[in-house]
Amino acid sequence: MRRSVIAAAALALGLTACGTGTDSARRGGGDDTLVVGATAVPAGEVLTFVRDHLAAKAGLKLEIKEFTDYVLPDTALQEGELDANLYQNQPYLDDFNKTRGTDLVPVVKPYLPPMGVYSRKTGSVTALADGATVAVPGDTTNEGRALKLLASGGVIGLRAGAGPDATPADVTANPRHLKFRELDAAQLPRSLDDVDAAVINNNYAQDAGLSLTEDAILVESAKDNPYANLLAVRRGDEDDPRVRKLAGLLVSPEVRAFLKDRYHGSVLPVTGG
Known part of the structure; x- marks a missing residue:
């Protein structure tokens, strides 16, 4: 989109x-x-x-x-x-x-x-199936943030120097052949039944009754x-x-x-x- x-x-x-x-x-x-x-x-x-x-x-x-x-x-x-x-x-x-x-x-x-990654189909980002669909926020900085979170979990790699405005075009390693679905951030919790995982902003996750500490399968580090x-x-x-x-x-x-x-x-x- x-x-x-x-x-x-x-x-x-x-x-x-x-x-x-x-x-x-x-x-x-x-x-x-x-x-x-x-x-x-x-x-x-x-x-x-x-x-x-x-x-x-x-x-x-x-x-x-x-x-x-x-x-x-x-x-x-x-x-x-x-x-x-x-x-x-x-x-x-x-x-x-x-x-x-x-x-x-x-x-x-x-x-x-x-920010966290949530899924109703798997308990780990490293267990995502080949060709899995991952929903991410569609606005510039939140999409880049989501991709960096996925990279921190080792499921994708981003080009050196990719900044907060990173997009799927900056993905240089994708061994699981993940497909990215860009959605409005507010829609992400509702997408969980339709995708394999979604990277959801904290406020919308909480609005949907999702707990970062109990439900997320990957959590953004607080350091720096x-x-x-x-x-x-x-x-x-x-x-x-x-x-x-x-x-x-x-x-x-x-x-x-x-x-x-x-x-x-x-x-x-x-x-x-």
Whole structure:
């Protein structure tokens, strides 16, 4: 599937997001509430914990807008319908800024949601049958991330220097003759009955009731991992006092404890934020 088609599908899906921005969320609206966009899990749950347990004491009013895709949270932020968002990683943000002409910047990186490979047909990536079909995210950086994860498991090899935008064209070794099916990331859990394995982003896996620690047959390493989720804002808003308060809360001991207790290793606090 061409990425332009995938992007269009993601945009159409995202139109059903839970709140895509309102006039009250725009800057200059006379309300000091910080409006933050997020996907439901884990970002939405983390922000809900902050809102319900930490924000008032810190003097922060927090409103959460949940989205079902990876496109609208950034377009809504760029257009001023949000003050910040929490859901993406640095490679994705860099690619989004480059391809969409946005000017969004990171503030803090509170946690890492490792990617996993899941299957209902095999218990190991090394047991994938010859010619097996593996579903991968179709957007640029998540596809490259998925291929690198498969390479780390020894089932494929990538050309030297293949970066976060790697595609199946960069696969240089494929002894099992795997076939790759590019899908919108949100569709991957539903593909498990139709493919031999799927490489699924953490948030969509959790939405589907999949456990990284119990169900994944291959898990991304946390060491030197560039895919920590980040709090993003429009350039120039990094020092907004409300943003700084939220950034501090996201790396607080209370949030770190919440991550450990709630996700049991499926979402990892990032040392140093």
